[in-house]
Amino acid sequence: MNADRVIEIRSLNKSFGDFQVLTNVDLNVSLGERIVICGPSGSGKSTLIRCVNGLEQYDSGGITVDGISLSAPGGVDRVRAEVGMVFQQFNLFPHLTVIENLTLGPMKARGLSRKDADALAMEYLERVKIPEQAQKRPRDLSGGQQQRVAIARSLCMAPKIMLFDEPTSALDPEMISEVLDVMVELARDGMTMLVVTHEMGFARKVADRMVFMDGGEIVETGTPAEVFEAPKTQRFKSFLDKILQH
Amino acid sequence: MKRFFKIWMLLGACLFLAACSGDGTWGWYVIDPSTAQGQTNIRFLVGGFWATIQLSLIATALSMTIGLLVALPGMSSNRWIRLPSRVYIEFVRAIPLLPMLFWVFYGLPVVMRSLGFPITIDAFWGAIITLAISDSAFTAEIYRSGIQSIPKGQTEAARTVGLTYSQTMRYVVLPQAIRRILPPLANQFIYIVKMSAFASVIGMQELTRRANELVVTEYRPLEIYSLLILEYLVLVLIISFFVRWLERKMGADESR
Numbered sequence: 001m002n003a004d005r006v007i008e009i010r011s012l013n014k015s016f017g018d019f020q021v022l023t024n025v026d027l028n029v030s031l032g033e034r035i036v037i038c039g040p041s042g043s044g045k046s047t048l049i050r051c052v053n054g055l056e057q058y059d060s061g062g063i064t065v066d067g068i069s070l071s072a073p074g075g076v077d078r079v080r081a082e083v084g085m086v087f088q089q090f091n092l093f094p095h096l097t098v099i100e101n102l103t104l105g106p107m108k109a110r111g112l113s114r115k116d117a118d119a120l121a122m123e124y125l126e127r128v129k130i131p132e133q134a135q136k137r138p139r140d141l142s143g144g145q146q147q148r149v150a151i152a153r154s155l156c157m158a159p160k161i162m163l164f165d166e167p168t169s170a171l172d173p174e175m176i177s178e179v180l181d182v183m184v185e186l187a188r189d190g191m192t193m194l195v196v197t198h199e200m201g202f203a204r205k206v207a208d209r210m211v212f213m214d215g216g217e218i219v220e221t222g223t224p225a226e227v228f229e230a231p232k233t234q235r236f237k238s239f240l241d242k243i244l245q246h
Numbered sequence: 247m248k249r250f251f252k253i254w255m256l257l258g259a260c261l262f263l264a265a266c267s268g269d270g271t272w273g274w275y276v277i278d279p280s281t282a283q284g285q286t287n288i289r290f291l292v293g294g295f296w297a298t299i300q301l302s303l304i305a306t307a308l309s310m311t312i313g314l315l316v317a318l319p320g321m322s323s324n325r326w327i328r329l330p331s332r333v334y335i336e337f338v339r340a341i342p343l344l345p346m347l348f349w350v351f352y353g354l355p356v357v358m359r360s361l362g363f364p365i366t367i368d369a370f371w372g373a374i375i376t377l378a379i380s381d382s383a384f385t386a387e388i389y390r391s392g393i394q395s396i397p398k399g400q401t402e403a404a405r406t407v408g409l410t411y412s413q414t415m416r417y418v419v420l421p422q423a424i425r426r427i428l429p430p431l432a433n434q435f436i437y438i439v440k441m442s443a444f445a446s447v448i449g450m451q452e453l454t455r456r457a458n459e460l461v462v463t464e465y466r467p468l469e470i471y472s473l474l475i476l477e478y479l480v481l482v483l484i485i486s487f488f489v490r491w492l493e494r495k496m497g498a499d500e501s502r
């Protein structure tokens with residue numbers, strides 16, 4: 001095994017009932033690498049990254065994260081401790097304040113004291129530039145602010161890898177950039193990131209590698225320079241044409 | 247307000263009937279508070295309140311506990327974990343209360359003895375166990391629908407920030423689901439209060455049993471059972487007043 005390789009996905013297969021969602025997916029991710037996954041709706045992007053932290057189970061193949069196999073006993077829990085995740089719908093805890101959203105994991109899963117957890121939470125709220133919202137409820141924040149809280153909540157658990165599932169798709173256009181800016185900064189700090197997004201500007205700026213999925217398969221991978229210049233497959237080309245048009 | 251109107255109507259009707267007691271067909275004297283005998287009888291009847299309330303409260307608390315323990319595995323994605331919970335709920339719902347009461351009171355001690363646990367079950371605990379088990383199938387369903395009303399994303403987010411299954415339930419899911427769970431649970435309490443009347447059959451000295459005993463000595467079923475109904479009515483209306491209040495409070499919380 002390559003010591004640098006933090007995620008290894010080997011011939012992954014998954015189906016929901018009769019419907020094959022993922023077919024022989026292979027993907028390796030190195031430490032610090034930023035990968036952008038794109039593809040048409042229903043192509044299996046969400047399912048793939050949800051497999052990485054065990055939110056979905058796969059039928060065959062294997063996933064190893066930071067040397068821990070997901071199928072090993074207790075593997076899922078150990079992997080989740082290394083992997084943060086940001087969802088399209090934010091999934092903040094509505095009954096807790098912003099700062100309580102951030103401190104819940106550190107206090108319950110890591111056993112931090114309230115004081116230490118609060119300090120940690122404030123540090124990350126500063127990083128996503130909304131420390132003044134700490135005492136509010138999520139519903140009193142704008143969508144962009146909520147998503148930044150969600151990112152900070154994940155970061156509080158000091159993950160080695162961050163998964164993003166269309167983090168800006170549920171946002172009004174004017175709020176997209178504030179979230180992407182936070183993600184760009186995260187990338188600059190060297191975070192290993194797996195990002196499902198159709199924000200091609202973001203992909204161009206931060207992605208080391210682009211992965212194009214269609215029909216449950218990885219159809220093409222390449223650096224942004226390569227794929228934006230000349231996609232190798234017709235499928236990727238027509239997909240890019242479609243999303244770059246508008 | 248309409249509810250209170252109904253109580254006054256009923257009280258008025260009773261008083262009217264009491265006024266007729268002189269002509270010999272009515273016997274309201276048995277519960278006439280102005281006579282010594284009436285007072286003794288009323289005190290005897292009302293003395294069942296405490297037992298009924300105690301019975302209902304303990305049975306409800308037990309039912310809420312059993313219900314949660316049944317509901318949680320019932321929501322597992324693994325069907326073998328789900329199965330016992332489904333079987334329990336279907337089974338318990340299918341058994342009428344009275345046969346179950348007889349079985350628990352007369353049969354369960356025999357079963358326990360043969361298993362090497364010689365226990366005696368008195369009427370009080372027999373009634374509580376039966377009421378709790380019978381009601382737990384319903385409370386389990388209340389928990390299930392309340393918990394399932396919380397979006398899956400909440401559980402997923404909780405698990406990804408490192409919470410275990412039980413921490414996720416305790417800190418994320420249940421605090422949100424409680425608004426949908428508490429009002430119907432309180433409603434079940436009313437159901438238990440009414441069903442606790444069956445405990446009279448195995449000799450538990452609660453409201454209904456006392457009324458029955460008094461009827462046997464006084465031969466005035468109409469008057470005594472009327473008062474009995476009034477007793478339940480007062481009890482249930484007080485509780486349902488509280489349930490409404492709870493519903494309003496929870497509903498208001500939700501829209502906050």
Ligand SMILES: Nc1ncnc2c1ncn2[C@@H]1O[C@H](COP(=O)(O)OP(=O)(O)OP(=O)(O)O)[C@@H](O)[C@H]1O
Pocket residue numbers: 016021039040041042043044045046047048
């Ligand atoms: N729990 C499920 N049960 C059944 N089918 C599912 C389930 N989750 C996803 N699918 C199906 O699997 C396919 C892939 O879903 P997935 O969410 O991974 O696609 P996606 O690439 O993320 O699409 P989108 O861009 O719309 O988010 C879809 O056809 C979807 O309908």
Ligand SMILES: [Mg+2]
Pocket residue numbers: 045046047165166
């Ligand atoms: Mg998706």
